[in-house]
Amino acid sequence: MAQFTSLEAALKHFFGYDSFRSGQKQIIEHALNKRDSLTIMPTGGGKSLCFQLPALLRSGLTIVVSPLIALMQDQVDALKDNGIGATFLNSTLNIEEARSRQIAILQGKIKLLYVAPERLLNPGFGEFLERIAGKVGISAIAIDEAHCVSEWGHDFRPEYRRLQTLRQRFPQTPIQALTATATKRVQQDIIQQLNLHQPQIHIASFNRTNIHYEVKTKDRTIYRQLLQNIRTESGSGIVYCLSRRSVEEVALKLQHDGIEALPYHAGLSDKQRSINQTRFLRDDIRVIVATIAFGMGINKPDVRFVYHYDLPRSLENFYQESGRAGRDGEPAKSILFFSLGDLKKIDFLIEQKSNEAEQRISRQQLRQVVDYAEGTDCRRTIILRYFGERYRGNCGKCDNCLNPKPIEDWTIEAQKFLSCVARCREKFGAMHVIDVLRGSRKQKIQQYGHHLLSTYGIGKDKTADQWKMLARSLLHQGLVAESNDGYRILKLNKASWEILRKQRSVEIAVSKPDKQRAVASNSRKAEAEILFDRLRMLRKQIADRQSVPPYVIFADSSLKLMAQVRPTTLDSFANLSGINQYKTQQYGESFISTIREFTAQQKLPTPLPSGSQMTTLQLHQQGLSAAEIAKERGMAVGTINTHLCELIEMNQPVALNKLVTANKQQAIIQTIEKLGDNLLKPLKEHLGEEYSYEEIRLVRGWWRSQQK
Incomplete structure (x- = not known):
């Protein structure tokens, strides 16, 4: 801490932020005083920083217990991209990789080590911990997702119970327990099971102020409603279904309707689940359709919407799942499709429980979800009251408050x-x-x-x-x-x-029957949002080269700041929130160059006869492919290609060379001159499988423009 004048200075140096979120500074100060603590902070509230920053300001190594490989890899990637010494040891590493990391740890090059509870409690790993303690010191132990220790938690894991042995092995080492949700009963269980010594208990508000909550009636048109909503949304999202069968059906339908979507459920192989999750995290697909198997450890901060296609089993599950939207603090949506018919499905699953008390409690939890769905009060009030937090008044961000009943x-x-x-x-x-x-x-x-x-x-x-x-x-x-x-x-x-x-x-x-609610249409994007999209494309390219999720490079909030402030020097770039000196050196020039180029090209092209074609042209000139434009506009790729063909015929500035290679253009033109331009099928049959109908249509559009 000596090298920094304040905690804020350390925060800016390591993470690029100018100020702490609510509660973070007090928790960090407590951690630096070597005291046990229990932190309950909702998803997106900044829990990780509460143990990461103290780890960087203390001598020795901080051990972080994390239940999922994907979660620990994600956090380590983000830390390393900030120039911070962090690593993990898990089953994905071969012997040489593991040995190399162990050497780096013993040499004091690593400040945060992520491990799963099973490995941490392994006798062989215990010997390695003793070597760490003797050589570099263990400054603290952080137990993430601490609710897993309690049978009353929503995701109990037996191996977490055994973590109480850590206190016996390292009695003087402070323990930080952290979780996103915990009722009073679960809080008491965590303290008892982990044997925390007079812990400071910090309970942040459960209020996710950036999330819009809404309940829609689930009827025969549910899929059409879902599709329409996804097409009008920007960014990526999650659709939760009750069964594997529903997951597969919905994912397949979305794919058929031009939405880049993949399924995720326990019936898939570990490898396929990992592939699908990685593609979602890296923005290769836009939507993941999942059962509750897609849960803890999803650290993607820029999820813009979560849809519950079926009824969740409890309000805690609903809060956890909907809370995966908007972790970055930007506006996000949680939509629940509600039908009493779902009760029968869940009741059948409850019947499979052998314990009568468990059945009874599960039914009560289910009725609480129904009360939420049928409730006429502010949705936020209902959710927060479940967690023992009072909230009164109009939140202005749920359907009941935006469309108030009498x-x-x-x-x-x-x-x-x-x-x-x-x-x-x-x-x-x-x-x-x-x-x-x-x-x-x-x-x-x-x-x-x-x-x-x-x-x-x-x-x-x-x-x-x-x-x-x-x-x-x-x-x-x-x-x-x-x-x-x-x-x-x-x-x-x-x-x-x-x-x-x-x-x-x-x-x-008082709700009135059959009252329809108007759906507000999205307004056109402002100029800053167009630049934001271009910066997002650049971020994706860099992330793909480094094989990391895009949000590891920069958060959406940082990109939006770039689009608004438009820094043109490295100094002004480094001053933006979420950007430290390390990231400025790594990426500053690339992003500043894109901002300068956009600023120089602000003048929009001459309006086209069709407003829809005009929008397609603008996105095309920003460098988006036809598929990306279709995704952005919620249209079929074929429709976008039709726009581009028509634009070419109108002599509009479409970059044909970016759509079809020069060699293919020449072959297509020769075939058109030989067979004529009236029918596509003869042209396709003559050219062969290497040429797509879209490529032929685009070149035909150019050829026709030259004949006028």
């Missing part, structure tokens, strides 16, 4: 409902209370004598769905509590009694 005073109805909960002695769930209110003659009502209660039948003026709507809203607003044992028993709280004593009013958003 707000009505339901205080009297709430008093009736809560009074019935009290008279049922807080021993039943919402459905039983509703049955009592509506005067049901079910045997269960008679059995408990609830037909004799004063609240029996006083709610006949409302439908069962209306009472359900009220019950959900009371829960979401924290005006009544619910047990978490799977039985969903309603309990009165302080706010409930305030309502009953007429000290608090109740207002709820």
